[in-house]
Amino acid sequence: MNNILSVKNLKVSFDEHDVISDLSFDVERDTTVAIVGPNGSGKTVFFKCLLDLIKYQGEIKWSENVRIGYVPQKLAVIKDLPLTVLEFLKLKENNNTKIMSSISAVGFKDPSADEAGRHIHSDTRVLRAKLASLSGGELQRILMANALLGDPNVLLLDEPTAGVDIQGEKTFYSLFRELKKDKDLTIIFISHDSEVVKIYADKIVELKHDH
């Protein structure tokens, strides 16, 4: 078995109320796992456990050398926050070459790049834009670029297309497919959309709201 993650008897309680109880499953390396369940079933809470942000009972065991890239559902970006995309990405990584390659990887490529695919440059216009001015879909791709900056082998995506329009959703999932093809990635994503889950997930973990 080549498991990258093993969850055993996970339990999370707030004020003596169980949000997650007795959850156990394994995730194989380089697979895509969807976490599904109704609102309030603890999907985001489960991600917080995976990231070790909250207290839990039970066991969460990652394999050695795991590098997690996390894409949150949203940012607390106020309408007039003056932070540009480049400045946001530089909060994590100072190396410009890495930043350019990560924004190319999420589809911000220079349209004038030659057909043979050599000299593919990044579309640097997006780097100068303010984070608060991006559309929902563009913001999700920048968050994905941010996650890729740490050269992750696991991606955690919390409802990546919530609040994104249909076109943005299409772009995001074609990117999702490309990333899986190009990189050795294990992806764990939360989704409400049963169609998306059917298409992209190798395994589905359902959290129930029966506690």
Next chain:
Amino acid sequence: MIINILFLILIGGLVGASSGYLGSFMVLKRMSLVGDALSHVALPGIAIALTFGINPMLGAFLALTIAIIGIWYLNEKSEGYVESIVGIFFTASLAIGILITPEPEIFEALFGDIDKVTKLDGLFIILGSILIFAITKLISKKLMLGIVSEDLAKAQKVNISKINLVYLLLVGLVVALGVKFIGTLLTGALVIIPAVTAKNLARSIRSYHILSIIIGLLSTVVGIFIAKMYNFPTGPIVVLVGIGFYILSNFIKK
């Protein structure tokens, strides 16, 4: 006389610049009223310092440090109603401060008196400002990441709670540095107004920080100059100059 005015302008400018820099984060953290509320805590510290013949700036800093650690601890441990507890605590500080401040000094403590600024105060301000700039620069990326997304910051192993405590202690320090110039009632304004003005004009976070520092510096320098020329109290003039810049920025804003 001229040397004295230059000295006051230099150290006043330093207080303005440090306030502007710290304030630029405070506005984005949506904590604009915290600077104002914190400045009230300085009053009992000043009163006790005056009673015992200690430097009021030091008294203010000690009172602010104790209050900040208390509030930070409450925030960490308590699960609700922290905001209302903090509100009660701040107004209680103001009430106690007014009661125990010796009467001849009450106006000076509330609104500042630039003529009472000594060379030793100047030294404190220079050292304090260097410390504020150095530490804020050091934690600026972590602070900003926490502003954009606490979860993302924590996932990148940033200790948000520790960073917030360090930041609030720096705010306490800048309020203490400003009390002799501006007084306890108005130092909070010096932290917030330059940042709100800069936000109207900035095209990036870098320009936002720089503009906030420059507007903080200009507000105090111009304010001190006008106050000295026309023999007005410094605090209100500095704040009004800052508000003047803010109004102007609304016309320039894109």
